[in-house]
Amino acid sequence: MKTKLTLLFVGILFALSSCNVTQKITVVGRPGTTIYDTNDRMLGTIENTGKTTLEISRNNGYYAFLQAQAPGSNILVPFALDYQDCRRQLGQNIGTYTGAGLALVGATCLLVTAIAGAQGDDDIARGFAFTALGGIGAGAGLMLPCLLRTIPDPDFNYISTQKTNEDLIK
Amino acid sequence: MLMTIWVLSSCSSASFLEVSGVGYQTLQMQESNKDFSDQAIKKAQILVYCLVDKNGEVEVMVENNSDQMMTIDRTKSFFQNQNDVAQMYYDPTVQTNTTSVTHGSTTGVGVNLGSVARAVGVGGILGTALSGVNVGGSNSTSTTNVNTTYTIDQPKVSVPPHGRISMGRTFQMQGVGRSFLHSAVTESPLDVNNSFSNSNTYAASNIGISYSLDNETTYQFIETHLFANSLLVGKVREKGKVNDALRTIYINKPDALLQPWFLLYFASKSTKDNDSKLQPYSFVNYQ
Numbered sequence: 001m002k003t004k005l006t007l008l009f010v011g012i013l014f015a016l017s018s019c020n021v022t023q024k025i026t027v028v029g030r031p032g033t034t035i036y037d038t039n040d041r042m043l044g045t046i047e048n049t050g051k052t053t054l055e056i057s058r059n060n061g062y063y064a065f066l067q068a069q070a071p072g073s074n075i076l077v078p079f080a081l082d083y084q085d086c087r088r089q090l091g092q093n094i095g096t097y098t099g100a101g102l103a104l105v106g107a108t109c110l111l112v113t114a115i116a117g118a119q120g121d122d123d124i125a126r127g128f129a130f131t132a133l134g135g136i137g138a139g140a141g142l143m144l145p146c147l148l149r150t151i152p153d154p155d156f157n158y159i160s161t162q163k164t165n166e167d168l169i170k
Numbered sequence: 171m172l173m174t175i176w177v178l179s180s181c182s183s184a185s186f187l188e189v190s191g192v193g194y195q196t197l198q199m200q201e202s203n204k205d206f207s208d209q210a211i212k213k214a215q216i217l218v219y220c221l222v223d224k225n226g227e228v229e230v231m232v233e234n235n236s237d238q239m240m241t242i243d244r245t246k247s248f249f250q251n252q253n254d255v256a257q258m259y260y261d262p263t264v265q266t267n268t269t270s271v272t273h274g275s276t277t278g279v280g281v282n283l284g285s286v287a288r289a290v291g292v293g294g295i296l297g298t299a300l301s302g303v304n305v306g307g308s309n310s311t312s313t314t315n316v317n318t319t320y321t322i323d324q325p326k327v328s329v330p331p332h333g334r335i336s337m338g339r340t341f342q343m344q345g346v347g348r349s350f351l352h353s354a355v356t357e358s359p360l361d362v363n364n365s366f367s368n369s370n371t372y373a374a375s376n377i378g379i380s381y382s383l384d385n386e387t388t389y390q391f392i393e394t395h396l397f398a399n400s401l402l403v404g405k406v407r408e409k410g411k412v413n414d415a416l417r418t419i420y421i422n423k424p425d426a427l428l429q430p431w432f433l434l435y436f437a438s439k440s441t442k443d444n445d446s447k448l449q450p451y452s453f454v455n456y457q
Contacts, residue, residue, distance in 0.1 A: 075428075080412035
């Protein structure tokens, strides 16, 4: 039981942490090509390996495109950023519901503890008390971070590798 | 139970991103086949600059290229969309802007007799009775100032020699801009690749400027015609594969990024400023 709970907890944390507010992407293109954002601010230059890693802020919603400027060219060539749906919301809901369920089980056990204690059945009371504390603690620990997490809208991730379009421009 | 209801009701409702395609359009000035050499421009009396932003708003600037004072008659200068009535640059309506500011002040002092009674050692029934009594008090006054500003448009404006002015109003060029491209992309089931001339275009506008260089003895007229000469749409075929849609446009129009004025728009529900690229350009006409 403990192992299952741990696995569940780790799984939910992984689901939540896989979608960050800033995201690193790799842009593949001709070495020396400079990458600019939509406001013509330079983000980086493609290295001799033919790629560069950039960090894109997610605070301003979806950046539909970035721009690539080949060495010696004065044209900024837009390339669209491909994306995929993200499941932050699903992860948040799973975490929240699971946490709430655990806390509810803990609360029920607490009630049983109180009743058993009142009837003088100390063994049962002690057994349920540990379960109650564990359930409430784990439930709150799982639920609160999920509830406090702000989910960007819309819920998406950029594809990790994006390609420039210099090959198509005359 | 209450906690569970709270938890359920507090769940966020983020939506998924949906980019349906990429739209692209270009504008051209009908008079662009004129001689635009430096010599020709130098001989011109008037230069008309037209700037079109990413929302299709057209701003017109006029430059007096002569050595005389120029008078522009805004009552006879206009902007006209294709198949629409002309709109004058002169706006005869009086614009009012009213602001009101309220100033307030409070004067006076209140003394609670109960506290005085306690301070001087009066207790018992009298002290209790005085505890709720206030003497003196405050006086509040307030005044409200209403400021109204009237803005009256000028029917005629003067431009000094080699000076430049804005015509003062901007007009929406129908069929141009992000909003139009959004509709074009979302309503089109297929890719679009169309070129247009000034006679068969889907979007055109006519800008007329009436001006005088002889102290209003005679007026001359210059017209500038803008029209959309291309419209391309690349649809997103597989969710999230936006660049393939963009590449469709580059394939169908290899000189897409070499046009003087173009607007590239990515149609999504996320209406942020970073959904489009405008190649800004000032269309210049002269006479």
